[in-house]
Amino acid sequence: MSDQQPPSTGERPGSGQQPMFGGPARVYPQQELLPQDIQPGRSRLGWIIALVVVIVLIGAGFAGWLILRDDGESGRAAYCSTLKKLIPGNDLLSAVGNGQASSLDQLHRLTGLAPSAVAGDWKTLASVASTVQGSSSQPDSGTFLSALGAIEHIVSDANDHCGMSLTLPLR
Numbered sequence: 001m002s003d004q005q006p007p008s009t010g011e012r013p014g015s016g017q018q019p020m021f022g023g024p025a026r027v028y029p030q031q032e033l034l035p036q037d038i039q040p041g042r043s044r045l046g047w048i049i050a051l052v053v054v055i056v057l058i059g060a061g062f063a064g065w066l067i068l069r070d071d072g073e074s075g076r077a078a079y080c081s082t083l084k085k086l087i088p089g090n091d092l093l094s095a096v097g098n099g100q101a102s103s104l105d106q107l108h109r110l111t112g113l114a115p116s117a118v119a120g121d122w123k124t125l126a127s128v129a130s131t132v133q134g135s136s137s138q139p140d141s142g143t144f145l146s147a148l149g150a151i152e153h154i155v156s157d158a159n160d161h162c163g164m165s166l167t168l169p170l171r
Contacts, residue, residue, distance in 0.1 A: 079113040080162035086110065090166050118157045121150035 086106050107129055111122040128147040151168065158164045 075113055076115055076161065079110065079115060080158075080164075082106070082110055082113055083158055083162055084164065087164070087166065090164060118154050121153045124150040125154070 107122065107126045111119065111126050114122045124146055128143055131143070155166045155168055158166050
């Protein structure tokens with residue numbers, strides 16, 4: 001019975017590793033690299049710094065644009081003085097609604113002077129006034145409602161930015 005080997009525990013002789021799940025332990029070969037074969041790790045710090053710089057430049061450009069833009073406000077003083085001359089009694093509807101050629105000319109002039117906040121509203125009023133003057137029929141309800149919305153916006157802008165106290169008699 002001396003030919004018998006002790007029962008196997010699943011480990012290789014001399015490996016010093018414990019078997020997992022009761023099976024034989026596997027020994028994997030170790031890879032030995034020569035010093036010239038070892039590549040240094042690549043640092044991404046330069047890319048990260050460049051990305052941060054680009055984001056900061058974009059943010060600074062956007063902030064500068066927000067600060068320096070004028071939204072068509074550079075001609076606000078001329079617009080306000082023309083508006084005050086057109087509406088001396090603070091009655092916008094009578095000034096716009098009389099349909100006289102001089103009023104239409106002033107409407108077109110205001111359309112050119114108006115800041116971007118109300119330029120579209122003045123264009124709407126000018127087109128409605130031209131349509132009403134050029135035809136004998138009354139404008140449809142959609143045209144009337146768009147003109148009314150434009151007048152409301154113009155009134156609130158004039159009260160807020162031109163120091164006027166315009167009111168709408170429809171309210």
